[in-house]
Amino acid sequence: MAQYFLEQARVTDFIAHLLAHHTVYAPHHRGGRSFAFEKTSDPEAVVLDYPRVLNAVKKFFLPPREVLLHFDLTRDTAAVPKVEPIDAVFLGVHSYDLAAVRRLDFNFSTGNPERNYLVRRKGARFIGVSYVPDKHHFAGSVGIDPYDMTGCDMFLTKHADGWIVDILTGEGSELAAGFKLEAHDEPKPRRAHFTQHVFVPQARLGQVMEASYDHPVWNETAETCLSCGTCNLVCPTCYCFNVEESVGIDCTNGHRERSWDGCMLRGFTEVAGGEVFREKVAARQRHRVYRKFKYISDVTGQPWCVGCGRCTASCTAKISIVEIVNRLIRDSERDESILT
Numbered sequence: 001m002a003q004y005f006l007e008q009a010r011v012t013d014f015i016a017h018l019l020a021h022h023t024v025y026a027p028h029h030r031g032g033r034s035f036a037f038e039k040t041s042d043p044e045a046v047v048l049d050y051p052r053v054l055n056a057v058k059k060f061f062l063p064p065r066e067v068l069l070h071f072d073l074t075r076d077t078a079a080v081p082k083v084e085p086i087d088a089v090f091l092g093v094h095s096y097d098l099a100a101v102r103r104l105d106f107n108f109s110t111g112n113p114e115r116n117y118l119v120r121r122k123g124a125r126f127i128g129v130s131y132v133p134d135k136h137h138f139a140g141s142v143g144i145d146p147y148d149m150t151g152c153d154m155f156l157t158k159h160a161d162g163w164i165v166d167i168l169t170g171e172g173s174e175l176a177a178g179f180k181l182e183a184h185d186e187p188k189p190r191r192a193h194f195t196q197h198v199f200v201p202q203a204r205l206g207q208v209m210e211a212s213y214d215h216p217v218w219n220e221t222a223e224t225c226l227s228c229g230t231c232n233l234v235c236p237t238c239y240c241f242n243v244e245e246s247v248g249i250d251c252t253n254g255h256r257e258r259s260w261d262g263c264m265l266r267g268f269t270e271v272a273g274g275e276v277f278r279e280k281v282a283a284r285q286r287h288r289v290y291r292k293f294k295y296i297s298d299v300t301g302q303p304w305c306v307g308c309g310r311c312t313a314s315c316t317a318k319i320s321i322v323e324i325v326n327r328l329i330r331d332s333e334r335d336e337s338i339l340t
Ligand code: SF4
Pocket: 224, 225, 226, 227, 228, 229, 230, 231, 232, 264, 311, 314, 315, 316, 317, 318, 319
């Protein structure tokens, strides 16, 4: 692994170098306070020092809406749109969002592999960037610190005068080829200070969740929850979707479309015949939290929440997943027999 230094004054030159050879997606300002990952055309518009983007890079590999199939009944034909690898550089990805991509890779390659997602993922190269945790981040509690370079081809660590550059793979070397970087060997920051914490590791959290199915926190949270589904839609590890078919007015042709859905939305839990299997908001809240810390975690041993803090930062009702989980932990610890 080689380490270099990029002065702040040369950051736009480096982005211009990337743009001369590649398609680049990077964080940009959106509105007054938000940031979004978008295709880059102007190096000056890229923001590398940001708290979080509204939607993670997931949106490129699993688009919010996509047509899966066109059909024409007059010709008795169906056509599947061609899906190509996204041959691009994702510049400025935070470690928790890359951890989320790895979790989605597991979800979409286990059981019945999901072709569209896996094809799109193939061409992606990642340049990670460190961040300063804000009042909502708690990635440290799920084992992902701001300097975690796992999955990156190159990583930029913030320094007072610029960025320390780690080149981690052959792809990373190719991205830097032709751009002069100074050699650098000073020690880097390795630990960050998080103000939000989940207080037990996943191994014990599984037991806490097991014991908390009937905990009053679900009903209490449901009293203020609007069941709007925002927490699902911003979550980088949520991947539930709906599939609908639209048919033209003459019933001769149409298409099948997939779109993001969320377990906090009542309609998601409604099945044919009108049965709603999680009618109560409390049941939907419990399901949301269990999807992050129990159901998939029981299989993989890892939390399926990456501690990005988006669900809390975006919630109109100010419902905090950290507060819910810590309440369950606290109450479970009162009954020590739960935590063996
Ligand atoms: S974003 Fe908040 S109010 Fe909306 S469904 Fe999620 S927890 Fe409920």
